[in-house]
Amino acid sequence: MSKVQLQFGKDEDAKKMAQKTIDNQTKEVEEMTKWVTEHGKK
Numbered sequence: 357m358s359k360v361q362l363q364f365g366k367d368e369d370a371k372k373m374a375q376k377t378i379d380n381q382t383k384e385v386e387e388m389t390k391w392v393t394e395h396g397k398k
Contacts, residue, residue, distance in 0.1 A: 358374035358375070358378050359373075359374075359378065361374035361376050362375060362378075
């Protein structure tokens with residue numbers, strides 16, 4: 357949804373919030389992927 361907002365949205369505040377959401381979730385996914393790699397079943 358955030359990517360759609362960035363692509364088609366017209367409200368600058370909403371676009372800033374969408375980019376912040378993408379940035380935060382990307383970081384969270386990277387952290388979880390690292391954790392799973394280190395602690396997952398082998």
